[in-house]
Amino acid sequence: MDLRLTARARLTIALSLPLIAVLPLHRSVAAQGPAPDAAQTRFVDDLIHRMTLEEKIGQMSQIALNTPDNTSAEAEVRAGHVGSFLFVTDPARIDHLQHVAVEQTRLHIPILFGFDVIHGFRTVYPVPLAMAASWDPEVPAKVQRMAAREASAAGVRWTFAPMVDIARDARWGRMMEGAGEDPFLGSRMAEAQVRGFQGTALSNPDSIVACVKHYAGYGAADGGRDYDSSNISDADLQNIYLPPFHAAERAGAGTFMPAYMDLNGVPAAGNHWLLRDVLKDQWHFQGFVVSDWDAVRNLVTHGFAKDDADAAARSANAGVDMEMTSHIFRDHLAALVKSGTVSQATVDEAVRRILTIKYRLGLFDHPYANPNNAAARMVTPEQRAEARKAGARTAVLLRNEGSVLPLKKSPGTVAVIGPLADSKVDIGGSWSLASHPADNVSVLEGLRRRFPSQPNAVRYSKGVEIERTQPSIFDDQFPEPPLTLHTEAEKHAAFQQAIDLVKSSDVAVLVLGELMSMSGEQAARSTLDLPGRQEELLEAAVATGKPVVLVLLNARPLAINWAAQHVPAILEAWYPGTEGGNAIADLLFGDAVPGGKLPVTFPRSVGQEPLFYARYLTMNPGNVGNMYWDGPSAPLYPFGFGLSYSTFTIADLKLSTPQINAGASLEVTVTVKNTGQYAADQVVQLYTHQRSGSASRPVRELKGFRRITLQPGESKPVTLTLDTHDLGFWSTATRAFAIEPGTFDLWVGDSSTSTANHATFEVTHP
Ligand code: BGC
Numbered sequence: 001m002d003l004r005l006t007a008r009a010r011l012t013i014a015l016s017l018p019l020i021a022v023l024p025l026h027r028s029v030a031a032q033g034p035a036p037d038a039a040q041t042r043f044v045d046d047l048i049h050r051m052t053l054e055e056k057i058g059q060m061s062q063i064a065l066n067t068p069d070n071t072s073a074e075a076e077v078r079a080g081h082v083g084s085f086l087f088v089t090d091p092a093r094i095d096h097l098q099h100v101a102v103e104q105t106r107l108h109i110p111i112l113f114g115f116d117v118i119h120g121f122r123t124v125y126p127v128p129l130a131m132a133a134s135w136d137p138e139v140p141a142k143v144q145r146m147a148a149r150e151a152s153a154a155g156v157r158w159t160f161a162p163m164v165d166i167a168r169d170a171r172w173g174r175m176m177e178g179a180g181e182d183p184f185l186g187s188r189m190a191e192a193q194v195r196g197f198q199g200t201a202l203s204n205p206d207s208i209v210a211c212v213k214h215y216a217g218y219g220a221a222d223g224g225r226d227y228d229s230s231n232i233s234d235a236d237l238q239n240i241y242l243p244p245f246h247a248a249e250r251a252g253a254g255t256f257m258p259a260y261m262d263l264n265g266v267p268a269a270g271n272h273w274l275l276r277d278v279l280k281d282q283w284h285f286q287g288f289v290v291s292d293w294d295a296v297r298n299l300v301t302h303g304f305a306k307d308d309a310d311a312a313a314r315s316a317n318a319g320v321d322m323e324m325t326s327h328i329f330r331d332h333l334a335a336l337v338k339s340g341t342v343s344q345a346t347v348d349e350a351v352r353r354i355l356t357i358k359y360r361l362g363l364f365d366h367p368y369a370n371p372n373n374a375a376a377r378m379v380t381p382e383q384r385a386e387a388r389k390a391g392a393r394t395a396v397l398l399r400n401e402g403s404v405l406p407l408k409k410s411p412g413t414v415a416v417i418g419p420l421a422d423s424k425v426d427i428g429g430s431w432s433l434a435s436h437p438a439d440n441v442s443v444l445e446g447l448r449r450r451f452p453s454q455p456n457a458v459r460y461s462k463g464v465e466i467e468r469t470q471p472s473i474f475d476d477q478f479p480e481p482p483l484t485l486h487t488e489a490e491k492h493a494a495f496q497q498a499i500d501l502v503k504s505s506d507v508a509v510l511v512l513g514e515l516m517s518m519s520g521e522q523a524a525r526s527t528l529d530l531p532g533r534q535e536e537l538l539e540a541a542v543a544t545g546k547p548v549v550l551v552l553l554n555a556r557p558l559a560i561n562w563a564a565q566h567v568p569a570i571l572e573a574w575y576p577g578t579e580g581g582n583a584i585a586d587l588l589f590g591d592a593v594p595g596g597k598l599p600v601t602f603p604r605s606v607g608q609e610p611l612f613y614a615r616y617l618t619m620n621p622g623n624v625g626n627m628y629w630d631g632p633s634a635p636l637y638p639f640g641f642g643l644s645y646s647t648f649t650i651a652d653l654k655l656s657t658p659q660i661n662a663g664a665s666l667e668v669t670v671t672v673k674n675t676g677q678y679a680a681d682q683v684v685q686l687y688t689h690q691r692s693g694s695a696s697r698p699v700r701e702l703k704g705f706r707r708i709t710l711q712p713g714e715s716k717p718v719t720l721t722l723d724t725h726d727l728g729f730w731s732t733a734t735r736a737f738a739i740e741p742g743t744f745d746l747w748v749g750d751s752s753t754s755t756a757n758h759a760t761f762e763v764t765h766p
Pocket of ligand 1: 116
């Protein structure tokens with residue numbers, strides 16, 4: 001389909017609707033990525049021409065290799081049954097299997113090795129939710145570039161990332177893998193990650209092809225329960241859930257992965273509308289679609305397909321090009337093509353897409369891995385430095401009463417307390433499958449390293465442990481770390497020992513939060529409290545009267561109401577990765593100044609979920625904080641919130657014009673001044689609200705941001721460009737995208753609730 005026609009069609013629909021200026025919403029009409037060159041097309045066409053149906057279906061099959069034995073894998077490769085392997089990360093093994101594919105198969109087609117490089121490979125960086133908290137797209141761009149270098153050094157040229165699911169329900173554990181609740185922030189983070197993974201060209205040996213997942217709406221799972229259905233209105237899908245996917249696609253992402261769940265009753269892996277109508281036809285996506293793990297077979301489990309053959313047919317026809325793990329394509333596609341249920345053209349198109357990505361990666365010219373490549377096996381000083389910087393840049397300071405932080409350079413004695421304080425596993429966060437926890441720096445280690453000649457300056461006591469209360473389907477693969485406190489007496493003694501240590505120290509750093517296994521896949525929670533007896537430990541530590549700093553390691557909002565009122569300093573450090581302990585020590589002692597902002601709203605209780613800032617006005621807007629009988633409805637910490645050791649003013653709001661044509665851009669300028677004592681960062685955030693239109697619009701929507709650094713006393717003008725395309729939306733009333741004329745509010749401030757700089761402007765029809 002020609003996108004210009006789509007735009008024209010949209011315009012035609014719109015012209016029948018008075019008062020609404022419909023313009024194509026998206027700035028560029030063509031999908032990015034290089035136009036196919038003639039040599040590429042010829043090469044791929046020629047190969048397809050020579051392939052048997054079985055060889056084609058082999059290319060459409062991805063096999064998980066999670067046992068050490070190569071025998072059956074080699075046989076599968078020789079039989080032409082493998083287009084891709086996932087979960088092989090050893091360069092020697094990759095190299096070996098690639099030699100089999102290239103030298104011992106009829107057409108010498110190389111294998112594409114894929115892996116979940118989510119926030120690092122051997123070196124681990126802050127989890128994606130933390131990357132979003134940096135409000136600096138250069139952070140994900142840089143760290144995913146570093147991750148791509150390590151992964152490609154091992155021969156892994158494909159990552160199942162970025163995960164760009166918008167998540168507005170903190171119970172959902174996979175919130176950790178994405179950029180949080182906002183489509184604008186999420187889109188910028190999505191593009192940056194694609195840029196980082198894929199580099200300047202896929203053919204660079206250190207580029208890995210991105211896989212945008214989980215397309216689409218996975219984050220809206222009912223009740224936050226992983227894999228549960230998502231029921232999303234057309235408007236929310238178009239305005240909230242799809243934009244980060246489209247942004248990643250326009251940034252040139254090479255592959256897409258449909259989600260596991262039913263979207264409005266149709267499983268994503270069999271959803272023709274999502275995969276063909278939107279992704280391939282409307283967006284002109286040129287890459288290929290890989291299913292999620294067993295998701296093709298699961299079309300039967302969902303009660304959607306009647307049997308495996310039906311699942312294969314509906315998935316392939318819907319637009320899945322490669323099947324991850326369930327072998328349904330391999331077992332049924334040939335018969336389906338012979339019976340005409342799946343056309344030869346559908347298979348050829350899938351294979352063309354897959355081979356084109358292999359070609360663009362340069363795999364036909366340089367298929368092999370270097371079995372001795374040290375870069376894949378070690379955390380280099382350069383990687384460590386980047387991880388440390390990113391760890392500091394992603395933390396969010398939630399409270400700092402009486403300027404407890406930064407700690408004095410010689411603080412006397414420090415008690416480091418809590419079940420996560422000396423954990424080298426948890427600090428890495430979930431989805432760090434190729435990492436070695438021994439490489440990681442725990443918070444305790446990071447703090448101790450600051451006082452090498454004073455072995456007793458930093459003392460540690462665990463206090464409590466976090467015990468899982470429900471079994472996990474991943475227990476076999478990823479068992480929880482063993483508990484060491486068993487009897488009530490042992491638990492009591494450990495608790496007491498920690499509190500005694502606080503009493504005998506000058507300052508206490510409590511490192512609390514969630515085990516890393518409490519977020520990620522299959523990690524939904526039914527409460528958002530600090531799990532186990534951590535809250536009790538925290539309250540007892542504060543009751544000693546010593547200054548307490550709470551460092552949180554977690555990857556979802558937590559309902560920390562008591563702490564928000566009683567603990568003087570709270571630093572949300574997320575899961576910062578390999579250099580986490582050093583990054584946190586840098587922040588606590590002021591060698592780095594927190595400048596991150598929340599990419600998700602923090603609630604007061606789980607009962608408020610889903611909770612997000614971009615809500616709609618109600619019939620009684622004055623009552624928004626008071627919508628429950630038994631507690632406040634306002635959040636604990638709003639989206640975009642975060643403190644600094646310094647202070648800032650944002651003033652002198654100026655708009656380049658009070659009236660603007662739909663399709664044009666507006667310059668919005670403020671002056672930001674660092675009024676405190678530290679060189680520090682501020683994130684300038686621009687929000688808008690459309691006062692009336694064909695449908696109600698959210699009270700505020702983020703439409704621009706910039707993170708800047710200012711020296712003490714320094715002030716700088718900051719200009720953000722508001723592109724009116726970003727004011728467009730898909731309206732339920734018109735069933736079209738439009739930039740509607742009318743009055744808009746605009747705010748520029750340091751969070752989604754700031755009211756200091758407000759203006760209005762008019763959007764008019766050109
Ligand atoms: C997850 C995907 C992941 C895949 C391969 C699935 O269970 O949903 O996000 O990429 O496994 O590890």
